[in-house]
Amino acid sequence: xxxxxxxxxxxxxxxxxxxxxxxxxxxxxxxxxxxxxxxxxxxxxxxxxxxxxxxxxxxxxxxxxxxxxxxxxxxxxxxxxxxxxxxxxxxxxxxxxxxxxxxxxxxxxxxxxxxxxxxxxxxxxxxxxxxxxxxxxxxxxxxxxxxxxxxxxxxxxxxxxxx
Numbered sequence: 001x002x003x004x005x006x007x008x009x010x011x012x013x014x015x016x017x018x019x020x021x022x023x024x025x026x027x028x029x030x031x032x033x034x035x036x037x038x039x040x041x042x043x044x045x046x047x048x049x050x051x052x053x054x055x056x057x058x059x060x061x062x063x064x065x066x067x068x069x070x071x072x073x074x075x076x077x078x079x080x081x082x083x084x085x086x087x088x089x090x091x092x093x094x095x096x097x098x099x100x101x102x103x104x105x106x107x108x109x110x111x112x113x114x115x116x117x118x119x120x121x122x123x124x125x126x127x128x129x130x131x132x133x134x135x136x137x138x139x140x141x142x143x144x145x146x147x148x149x150x151x152x153x154x155x156x157x158x159x160x161x162x163x
Contacts, residue, residue: 003047003050003051003054004029004033004050007025007029007050007053007054007057008026008029010054010057011025011026011029011057014057014060015155016155016159017071017072017075017155017156017159018060018071018074018075018078018152019075019078019079019148019151019152019155020075020078020079020081020082020148020152021060021074021075021078025053025056025057025060028049028053028056029050029053032046032049032050032053033046035049067092067096068096069096069099069100070103072103072107072156073096073099073100073103074099075152075155075156076098076099076102076103076106076149076152077095077096077099078152079145079148079149079151079152080095080098080099080102080137080145080148080149081095082144082145082148083138083141083144083145085138085141086137086138086141086145089136089138090135090136090137094135094136097135098131098132098135098137101131101135102128102131102149102153103156105124105127105128105131106124106153106156106157107156109123109124109127110153110156110157121150124150124153125146125150128146128149128150128153129142129146132145132146
């Protein structure tokens with residue numbers, strides 16, 4: 001129970017900076033707990049699952065170093081990487097460049113009320129779409145990527161604006 005709470009708190013902390021990764025980790029945690037509650041896992045097995053989730057959290061922390069990206073850039077990289085065909089078509093290096101560019105553009109366009117004002121939100125959506133198109137992101141996958149990137153941008157803009 002204590003390990004579950006610690007992991008849950010860690011995941012919640014990450015949800016303020018990396019939407020995609022925190023969602024994946026939360027699904028892993030909830031899945032392990034649900035399997036334990038349904039008696040599909042023994043106590044020892046659920047503890048091992050929770051330890052594996054903790055290792056995954058550590059690995060996520062080191063992902064930025066491995067990729068050569070900042071924490072914000074990693075968050076956008078993860079948002080773009082949700083689409084497997086984009087990874088296959090564009091490759092890691094190009095996705096990293098897209099993530100860097102989107103991070104810079106979101107920072108430059110973050111305003112206090114952009115999540116409320118439709119015009120500011122629409123402008124950011126156009127910026128993201130143009131960036132994805134410029135880099136050759138698969139057009140059939142852009143809508144999902146834009147949606148995920150905008151959700152991540154909201155988190156980042158909030159932290160940029162609030163300091």
